Amino acid sequence: MHAELTIDGGVGFFPGLARPIVLDAKDLSPDERAELARLVSAARTESAAPRAAAVKPVPDGRSYRIGIASDDGTLDLKCADPSVPTGFAALMAFIKQHGHR
Template sequence: MQAELFIDGGVGFFPGLARPIVLDEKDLSAEEREQLSQLVSAARAEPAVAKGAAIKTVPDGRTYRIHITAENGTTVLSCADPSVPPAFAALMAFIRQRGNR
């Protein structure tokens, strides 16, 4: 499994300089791989904000996308400030701590 975290927007955002944070499970210990798997499952199961629901935008807010590539295909999870669900935030923190640009 590989996870890529893309962060767009925010103060001082330069699209040409933005690169994803990449985390490959091959670089993790067995315990960390299990933790990644649990975080991904929780983020996938978490209900997303209803489509069409009125979301108040935040000036200079960020959008977040996590591309998860596994043997069974690719899944894309996304959200934006200020509505970052807890399981998504936990997965994003894990990728930030252990991934590379």
């Protein structure tokens, strides 16, 4: 499994300096790989759930994209401030902690 987190926007955003955070499951321990798989599954389930009413964008808010490639295919998860779902936030935190630029 390969995951890539891209963050766009926000105060002081410089597109040329905004490289994605990359995480490859082969660089993780077996326990961490299992946790990554659990977080991806939770975020996928959460993204398939019916959405609440649209939330007005925040000035200078950030948008987030997590692209995941695995043996099962590819998955593209997206959200933006101020409505970052819990499962997405947990997956994003894991990628930030274990990934690299």
